[in-house]
Amino acid sequence: MGPAYQTPFAALIRREVPELAVMTVGMIDTPERAEGLLLNGDADLIALGRPLLGDPHWMWKAAVAMGVKPQSCLLMNAAPVPRRKVQKLRRP
Numbered sequence: 001m002g003p004a005y006q007t008p009f010a011a012l013i014r015r016e017v018p019e020l021a022v023m024t025v026g027m028i029d030t031p032e033r034a035e036g037l038l039l040n041g042d043a044d045l046i047a048l049g050r051p052l053l054g055d056p057h058w059m060w061k062a063a064v065a066m067g068v069k070p071q072s073c074l075l076m077n078a079a080p081v082p083r084r085k086v087q088k089l090r091r092p
């Protein structure tokens, strides 16, 4: 069992059922791997289990590592993600 070991299943479902948003989970160990899976079209969403148990600041650190300015929740039901990043992640 290696990094992103369950993602091939998610990618298969995503290809077969294009109208379905698909999340993947399982040893997604680095922000770069997570971003790569999204850009590769393997999944629409990334879930993290043990990485967040091990480090609750994982997401914050990932944002910094990827050049995104982290921002605390604004309690406005809006994701504090720059629009250009969201567009980059949209399906072709």
Ligand SMILES: Cc1cc2nc3c(=O)[nH]c(=O)nc-3n(C[C@H](O)[C@H](O)[C@H](O)COP(=O)(O)O)c2cc1C
Binding pocket: 025, 026, 027, 028, 047, 048, 049, 050, 051
């Ligand atoms: C504490 C804990 C509880 C979990 N509970 C469930 C569960 O109730 N149902 C489920 O399908 N998977 C459960 N899982 C498995 C996770 O959804 C996930 O598939 C697995 O942890 C691999 O992802 P990760 O490497 O990001 O942790 C659990 C994992 C952990 C660590």
